[in-house]
Amino acid sequence: MITVHLVTARMPSGPQTMPSTATTVDQYHAQFERLIGGDLSSQPEDLLQLRYAAMDRFEQLGFPTTQQEEWRGTSVDSIARTDFQLLDDSDLADQPPETFCLDDELVGSQVVLVNGRFAPHLTALEELPAGVVIQGLADVLAAEPGLVLPHLGRVADFDEQAFVALNTAFLMDGIFIHVPESLHAQRPIHVIHLSAIGEMPGQSHPRTLVVAAANSRLTVVEHYAGNGTGPAFTNAVTEIVSQKSAGVDYVRVQREPENTTHIATIQTHQEADSRVALHTFTTSGGLVRNDVNATLRGPGAEVLMNGLYLVRDHQHVDNHTRIDHVAPHCTSNENYKGILDGHGRAIFNGRIVVHPDAQKTNAVQSNRNLMLSDQALVNTNPQLEIYADDVKCAHGSTVGQIDEETLFYFRTRGIDRDTAQNLLVDGFAREIIRQIAAESVRISVQNLVSDWLTDGHIASGPDRDKLGVSITDHE
């Protein structure tokens, strides 16, 4: 169905922005001082030290600029220029949980966080199996810090990642999910992160820590939604620890309003024979940057990394992924797909690093893009760095459009052009969605994608010669 050009591509140099001014970083420093000077007695000393170190590091790094390789195509200048205020959940205390229920199916398995703070009054959980912990990070830190401190801030490294540093510096609360050894959690756990802001620019730094003990299984879904009218800045960090032979299915759905800038970092730590599936769905938001990173530390570990981004209007979605094969005999399977319409802009930058000891690595990476408009633009850049000699690695990316011959085939069967196009786009997306193991989650995501298609004013007949695809040869 798609005109396929097998390409490896790298980004053209985009407009350069000035390094963020000291003043902006100072404003964050001031907010940090106010926060840390407040009620912090409940936080363990170890965590406070981590937060101070993170703030120091953020002040050194500043906001990334487009002069940095990892941020060449995505300018976060708008964040650096805006005076976002830290948000709390005080306005929402008296709202009933139903207000935030995204799906009737979720009742009984949903945890709600508002502006990064655990909201027990909005959370409705059925009785959990013995040993399963689903609690606000602040509560666990106060009651049982030993469960959290070995992992928190140790999976997602902030040394080179300014936004992880910023999130860690502002770490007040968040959500902690722990499944004990050999327990298979049957129901998916839905975490709903709501950014509730007023008319003024607001920021939140949601934090999630998932720990799956040896031989355990669980499915976690994180939904990011918002209801504000003013500009919002969400800076989320999720750390996932999958211990020996544990299995984690992680699904992330980003559906915040257009005026949201969403920066996300997901980082796994995987021990021997563990299996983690990371599914990242982006269907909205003005500026979205997802950094999804997996580290395969134990032999036999496996990661499935899937992504689907639906981009239209003037949205900008940047997916950066990194898979580190540290141990031998590990497998990674990465498949990202994009559907771009309108003036949408997307970046895929996928990096697989096979470390010297990671013999017998098996890594496959693919990025495919379907262009529905001649004004949309995608930059795709798959990268392999291999330092071991006995490995199997393959990667590739394609950019294409629905071709006229395929549409003609539908039409000769009485199916009109618009219906055909919707069926094709739906089919393209379905290949990613169907890999979600939990059926209820799969249906919920499928509905979201169908809604996107129905809402859409999908442009008809992309002009073959004017596709906004910028591709140059991989160096």
Place this chain on the structure above:
Amino acid sequence: MLEIKNLHVSVEGQEILKGIDLKIKPGELHAVMGPNGSGKSTFSQVLAGRDTYEITGGKVLYGGRNLLELSPEERSLEGVFLSFQYPVVIPGVNNTYFLQAAVNAQRKYRGEEEIDAVDFLALIKEKIKLVQLDESFLHRPVNEGFSGGEKKRNEILQMLTLEPKLAILDETDSGLDIDALKIVAEGIDSFRSPERSFLVITHYQRILNYIEPDRVHVLLDGRIVRSGGPDLAHELEQKGYGWIQYDNSAPGNGADA
């Protein structure tokens, strides 16, 4: 049923069809035979409505209406079916779902109620037996990973389900082994009726051993250079197309009497 008068078609300024005349009555099966490059596929694609061709002259009447004015989907909804020489692979779109969408487009067009998934599955399971494809093909993306023969059988399955009045079969026999050829030919033959017409476009005579044509036409260099009864096909099989090429006394008029 179908009346073609002096049809001229060009691609990028080059004339491919140079004045075709052909008349097919209800219930008739006509075979158009010709070597590679004679314009066979252009002919079938133009009749189905492919817009990459430029029609520079002539008329095509279908049931008295000007077929060339209709969009490809309108032609289908009015009962024209094209079995593709190279059926298109559609990743991600389930075969059953595709056919159900086609059937429902047809029902909607006729002002009938749409068929639901359960009833449709029962219907399609009956039809698929006729082309001897396994039911698992119903749940696979359209033509994805199908062999050449399976793709052609899938085309015939679509034809049997959509029940056209005029079926145009473009080299449906090419690339088939003898068993698959027999299945496809029997599928076509069982579908013949006094109201239904067929235009079978082929390079080889062998499919006509199973489905006897009422008329055979020879297409050479964009023209029908000879028309006759079923015997013409046998003659071509024995003598090849060269025989006609050098036989200058043959009338260059393919119009049915």
